[in-house]
Amino acid sequence: MNPAEELKQALPGSVMSTGMQVDKPLAVIKKEELLAAAAKVKEMGFDHLSVITGIDYTDRFEVIYNLFSYKKKENLVLKVILDHNNPEVDSLTSLWKGANWLERETYDLVGIKFAGHPNLVRILLPEGWNGHPLRKDYDMDTEQFVTIGEDGEDIVSTDGSNLLRRK
Amino acid sequence: METEELLINMGPVHPSTHGVLRFKLRMDGEIIKECTIVLGYLHRGTEKLAEMKTYLQFIPYTDRLDYVSAMPSNYAYVKAVEELADIEVPLRAEYIRVLVMELNRIVNHLVAIGSLLMDLGASTMMMWGFREREKALQLFEMLCGARMTFSYMRIGGVREDLPDGFIPKLKEFIEDMEKRIADYEQLINNNEIFLMRMKGIATISAEEAINYGMTGPTLRGSGVNYDIRRLEPYSIYPDLDFKVCVRSEGDSYARYIVRIDEMRESLHILRQLIDNMPESSIIATQKYGIIPMTGAPYTAQTYFPRIFTPPAGEVYSRIEAPKGELGFYIVSDGTTKPYRIKIRSPSFCNLAAIPQLVRGLKIPDLIAAFGSIDVVLGDVDR
Numbered sequence: 001m002n003p004a005e006e007l008k009q010a011l012p013g014s015v016m017s018t019g020m021q022v023d024k025p026l027a028v029i030k031k032e033e034l035l036a037a038a039a040k041v042k043e044m045g046f047d048h049l050s051v052i053t054g055i056d057y058t059d060r061f062e063v064i065y066n067l068f069s070y071k072k073k074e075n076l077v078l079k080v081i082l083d084h085n086n087p088e089v090d091s092l093t094s095l096w097k098g099a100n101w102l103e104r105e106t107y108d109l110v111g112i113k114f115a116g117h118p119n120l121v122r123i124l125l126p127e128g129w130n131g132h133p134l135r136k137d138y139d140m141d142t143e144q145f146v147t148i149g150e151d152g153e154d155i156v157s158t159d160g161s162n163l164l165r166r167k
Numbered sequence: 168m169e170t171e172e173l174l175i176n177m178g179p180v181h182p183s184t185h186g187v188l189r190f191k192l193r194m195d196g197e198i199i200k201e202c203t204i205v206l207g208y209l210h211r212g213t214e215k216l217a218e219m220k221t222y223l224q225f226i227p228y229t230d231r232l233d234y235v236s237a238m239p240s241n242y243a244y245v246k247a248v249e250e251l252a253d254i255e256v257p258l259r260a261e262y263i264r265v266l267v268m269e270l271n272r273i274v275n276h277l278v279a280i281g282s283l284l285m286d287l288g289a290s291t292m293m294m295w296g297f298r299e300r301e302k303a304l305q306l307f308e309m310l311c312g313a314r315m316t317f318s319y320m321r322i323g324g325v326r327e328d329l330p331d332g333f334i335p336k337l338k339e340f341i342e343d344m345e346k347r348i349a350d351y352e353q354l355i356n357n358n359e360i361f362l363m364r365m366k367g368i369a370t371i372s373a374e375e376a377i378n379y380g381m382t383g384p385t386l387r388g389s390g391v392n393y394d395i396r397r398l399e400p401y402s403i404y405p406d407l408d409f410k411v412c413v414r415s416e417g418d419s420y421a422r423y424i425v426r427i428d429e430m431r432e433s434l435h436i437l438r439q440l441i442d443n444m445p446e447s448s449i450i451a452t453q454k455y456g457i458i459p460m461t462g463a464p465y466t467a468q469t470y471f472p473r474i475f476t477p478p479a480g481e482v483y484s485r486i487e488a489p490k491g492e493l494g495f496y497i498v499s500d501g502t503t504k505p506y507r508i509k510i511r512s513p514s515f516c517n518l519a520a521i522p523q524l525v526r527g528l529k530i531p532d533l534i535a536a537f538g539s540i541d542v543v544l545g546d547v548d549r
Contacts, residue, residue: 022250022482047377050485051511053496064496066483066511070377070391073398077483098380101519109214124207124548133215134507152176152191 003044003069003076011037024066024075031080035090035116038065038078042095045069046076049092052102054110056135061087061112082112091117109134126154170196177530179208185282186544190533197529202522209548217508222248222322222475225505230316232512233546236275238267239488241320246401247484247495248322252477259447260324261403266440267310267319269433270337273344274303275489275541276426283423283538284355287364292355299347302340309333322475324450334441341434348430355423365420369524369536372417379520383491383513384429385540388422390415395487409436419539426541429489474503490514490541514546 001009004025008015014033019026029037046067053064061082068075080089091114092099103114104123111132114120121127126146131138147155147162155162178189187208193201213232217225229244230237242264249256256264281296304314309330311319319326355361371381376389386393394411396404412428414421479501485494491513498507517540524540525533 022480024483049380050492051483051494051496051509053483053507053509055498055507064481064483066494066496070393070398075399096380097375097378097523098516098519101515102380105515122207124210126207133212138215 003041003046003074006044007037007041007076011040021077024077026077026079028079028081031082031089034078034080035092035094038092038095041067041076041078045071046074047071049096049098049102052099052106054087054106054112054134056110058084058136060084061110063089063106063112065092086113087111088113088115090115091120093117108132111135126156128154128156130156130158172200175530177533179205182286185537185542186547188542188544188547192530192533194530199525199528199530199533202525202533204518204521206518206544207548209544211549213549214508214510217505219504221503222477222505225508226320227316227318230318231545232510232549233275233488233490233493233514233543234315235278235543236271236489237315237317238264238271238319239486239493241317242268243484243486243488243493244495245320245322246486247482247497248477250484251480251482251497251499252322252475254323254451256324256451257447257449258403258445259328260449260451262440262444263325263329263449264320265402265404265407266337266437267307267317267325269436269440270303270306272433272489273430274300276430277303279489279538279541280351280355280423280426283535283541284361286534286538287361289355289358289361292351295347295351295354299344302343306333306337306340309336321450324448328449334444337437338441341437344430344434348427348434352427356427362420364531364535365423365539366418367416368419368532369528369539370416370418371520371524375523376417376520379523380516381491381520382516383487383489383541384412384422384425385491385517385520387411387413388425389417395485395492399485401486407436407439419535422539422541476501476503485511488513490543490546491517510549512546512549514542514544515549518542518547 002025004018004027007027008018014030014037016028016030046069048068048070050066050068055062063080065078082089091103103117106112107120108122108124109132142158145157145160145163149155173194175192175194179187189205191203192199213228229240232240277296277300281293284292308314311317371389373389373391376386392411392413397411409432412425414424477499479499481498483494483496485492493513494511496509497505500506524536
């Protein structure tokens, strides 16, 4: 029995479906139950959170968690499907400290909110940036200019008014 | 006595930040109370650019992630696409790929150790490391004309076969390198100042390191016997004999020693590859059945279609890059361009542990700890 099936048996209410992602077992989790399911998965020995990926499918968002167990040498993929209007899911920072930056990056670039995250601010782009670039409806024609203010804070404008060399 | 907290800004442009990275340090006297990392100065939107490029066009962008070791980045990407499209790669191509990747691992560790020692104020190792690195870069130049941004891998194989005279030059390099590593050890390993700066500094336990998602020499330095080349063998690694280098201390010194040991293992792998290099084509042809023009040279360009369409699907594929786990999550919607590419870079995840590592240490220790993690900012910011 693969770990995805195992998880389904342990938490039948929170696993919507199971399958395979190429050669890795995959479980689709109800978004409300993610934290509980992830805690269970960690208990099952999946101690390494490889990566968190957010994907914009224009009608929905998907967040994918790739996990690995150093003890059992097994992979597991968790997936949650979120509404396009208000994508929000529980943060896993309480389980994996590594989730902190990965979630911040997903928030920054894809615009998915992680409830309960201790410091959900942009990480790669400056604070104040307009839009989330990895969304499919991101406006790529608007230029944005970034400068640093007196106290090291980021200043972003779309008309170049913050630049010394006026545009 | 009452002390006042001091906020110190370090970077973004600072010789010890190995690129453009900013530390905001809240200090109590000389002790770091809190370290906040500000990054993104080198963010080029690689993942967004990927959505606008064909699968083949994206290969050069992977060079620019971890520019110190571009071959593994190349490979991680083409491997993910090959898994997605189920392409079988000829044996000789796999041998050449592993050969260049292991050579690149040595180059990466030379830069890592060199710049670590430079940060600590010992410039000899930087000079020595770059001297050997130059020889390796000349080998790469022979192979593909580039010294750092190779774009050498192709989906289904490699771009060109090994040129004449490559193997003898490589053998020379290996022989030379063997002696040089002994030199490095003699120079560094028992240096009193080096030991004082590295031993017991920025220690992280195995559990914590795993919890932070640290990988590569940093995790092996904490005593976790892990290596993706062993755990999830890919390419021809199952046929190769090599040791996974592990140290249990978890401090900066352990991470340094792991790198030195890994260079030796890479040399060992290189020797096996030279001895067993098979003869076959260097690019997958069976799947596409493309017949090259008569008289056309036997290269990837003539054999592989420029427009390439993998089937719809998702894949996460990872390799053991010199810095740790490098993974590509690729979503294909069955068109010529990827729908989404997510890059899991080792530097980014390893860097996330720095604030925890340096709490309670002094600023010079931050520099030593940061150097021992081995971060390239192109890889962090993508």
